[in-house]
Amino acid sequence: MTAAKLFCAAVIALTACSRADVKVSGPLPQRGYIWQREWTPAVIGALAEADRTMDGVVLLGAEISFAAKKPEIARASIDWAAVKRQTDHCSVALRVAPFAGPFREDDATARAIVDLAKQILDEAHSHDVKIEEFQLDFDCAQNNLRDYRGWLRTLRGAVHPVRFVITTLPSWLDHPDFLALIREADSYVLQVHSIPISSTRVTLCDARLARQWISKAAKLGLPFSVALPTYHCSAGYGADGKLLSVAMDSVQPAWPPGTRILEFGADPDEIAALVNEWQQSRPPQLRELLWYRIPIATDMRNWRWVTLSAVMAGRSPEHKLNVLQEGENPIDLSIFNAGEADEQLNASVTATWTGTELTASDALSDWSVRSEHGRAIFNVTTSKSVRLPPGGTRKIGWLRFDRTTNLRTELSNQSEPLR
Structure with a gap:
C-alpha cells in the first residue's frame, strides 16, 4: 500500500512538472489602452489606427478617488459614436486611486464603485457599443489583498455578463492571498512596468524581471495578460530618494528646489526581444499582450505607431540618423531621423571641405560649433535629453564659404535609442 501511494505521488508530481514545462508558440493577441480623459481629434484618429493594427482597445472610462469625504469622479469624455464607427472590439477600464480601506462588500465606497461601473456600461449600451470586457485598475496595498476580494465579488456580479478582469502587480505574486484574489475575476493583467518609487531603481521595465514574473504567474495555472509600456516620463525624487511626482504628457508638476529629476522610458529593443521570445515559446497561460498606451499624435512622451508596430511584430525598430x-x-x-524609434541625440556632426574658405558659421539653440583646418564640428551643449522622433528633423546650424563647395558630413556615435 505504501509503495502504491508513493508511485501515485510520483506520477502526480511528474505530471505537474510536465504541465509546468509545456510551451506554446505563435502570434499573441495584442490590444492597447487609450488612457486619455479628453477625447480630442487626435485620440479619435489613434482609435482608427488601433483598429487597423491591434486586436482591440481598452478605454479609460473614469477615475475615482476617495481622498475627500465624498467620492471624486473624473469621467472620460469618450466619443461613443467614434468608438462604434471605428472599432469592433472595445473594453473599458475604471481606475481607482490609492485607497487604504476599509474594504467592505456593501459600504458607501463599494457602492460608489459599482454605481460608476454600471454607469459606464450603461452609457456604452445606450450608444449601441458592445463592451467585451470590464477592467478594474487598482494598485491595492499587499496587506489589503484579502479584504480587496470583497470588492471584486461585488463588482463581478454587478458587471455580469461582461467579462471581468483586474490589473495586478508583480509584487502580489508571492502573497498567500493572490491565487484566491485572481479567482474572483475572469482573468487578470500582470503589469510588468512601473515608475520607480525610489531613485535607486533606474528602469521602467526590467526584461529580466519580466521573464521571472511571467514564469511565476504561469505556475499558478490561470490565464493572464501582460501589460507592457510604450511611454517615457520624468520623475522627481526628494533628498531621501523617494518619488515625489511624475511628469507625463498631461501632467507637469512643480518640483521643489533640490529635486532630483530622472528620465525613464520604455526601451523598444528590449521589449521587442521579449515579444519575439514569447512568440517563439511561452507558457500557455500567457494569453495576450496589452500596450500602455496607444500612440496619440499629440503625445510627446510616447512611442509613435511605427515604433509600436515593429515591437508588436517582435522586431527591433530600425535606428537611422541622417x-x-x-x-x-x-x-x-x-x-x-530616418529610423523607426525615438533617438536621444548624443552625437556630433563633422563637416569637411577642400578648396574653399569658411567665412561664417553659427550653431542653433542647444548646439555649438567650432571650426579648424577645413572642418567644422557641431556638438550638443544642453544637459537635457535632445529627443528626435521618427520622421523628425533637428536643425543644428549653418556654414558660409567664400564660394560654393562640396560639403561632406559625418555623424559620429550615431545616437542612443531613448531609454
Whole structure:
C-alpha cells in the first residue's frame, strides 16, 4: 500500500512538472489602452489606427478617488459614436486611486464603485457599443489583498455578463492571498512596468524581471495578460530618494528646489526581444499582450505607431540618423531621423571641405560649433535629453564659404535609442 501511494505521488508530481514545462508558440493577441480623459481629434484618429493594427482597445472610462469625504469622479469624455464607427472590439477600464480601506462588500465606497461601473456600461449600451470586457485598475496595498476580494465579488456580479478582469502587480505574486484574489475575476493583467518609487531603481521595465514574473504567474495555472509600456516620463525624487511626482504628457508638476529629476522610458529593443521570445515559446497561460498606451499624435512622451508596430511584430525598430544639407551657400545642416524609434541625440556632426574658405558659421539653440583646418564640428551643449522622433528633423546650424563647395558630413556615435 505504501509503495502504491508513493508511485501515485510520483506520477502526480511528474505530471505537474510536465504541465509546468509545456510551451506554446505563435502570434499573441495584442490590444492597447487609450488612457486619455479628453477625447480630442487626435485620440479619435489613434482609435482608427488601433483598429487597423491591434486586436482591440481598452478605454479609460473614469477615475475615482476617495481622498475627500465624498467620492471624486473624473469621467472620460469618450466619443461613443467614434468608438462604434471605428472599432469592433472595445473594453473599458475604471481606475481607482490609492485607497487604504476599509474594504467592505456593501459600504458607501463599494457602492460608489459599482454605481460608476454600471454607469459606464450603461452609457456604452445606450450608444449601441458592445463592451467585451470590464477592467478594474487598482494598485491595492499587499496587506489589503484579502479584504480587496470583497470588492471584486461585488463588482463581478454587478458587471455580469461582461467579462471581468483586474490589473495586478508583480509584487502580489508571492502573497498567500493572490491565487484566491485572481479567482474572483475572469482573468487578470500582470503589469510588468512601473515608475520607480525610489531613485535607486533606474528602469521602467526590467526584461529580466519580466521573464521571472511571467514564469511565476504561469505556475499558478490561470490565464493572464501582460501589460507592457510604450511611454517615457520624468520623475522627481526628494533628498531621501523617494518619488515625489511624475511628469507625463498631461501632467507637469512643480518640483521643489533640490529635486532630483530622472528620465525613464520604455526601451523598444528590449521589449521587442521579449515579444519575439514569447512568440517563439511561452507558457500557455500567457494569453495576450496589452500596450500602455496607444500612440496619440499629440503625445510627446510616447512611442509613435511605427515604433509600436515593429515591437508588436517582435522586431527591433530600425535606428537611422541622417545629416541633411539645404542651400548652396550658406548651407543649413539638420539631423533627420530616418529610423523607426525615438533617438536621444548624443552625437556630433563633422563637416569637411577642400578648396574653399569658411567665412561664417553659427550653431542653433542647444548646439555649438567650432571650426579648424577645413572642418567644422557641431556638438550638443544642453544637459537635457535632445529627443528626435521618427520622421523628425533637428536643425543644428549653418556654414558660409567664400564660394560654393562640396560639403561632406559625418555623424559620429550615431545616437542612443531613448531609454
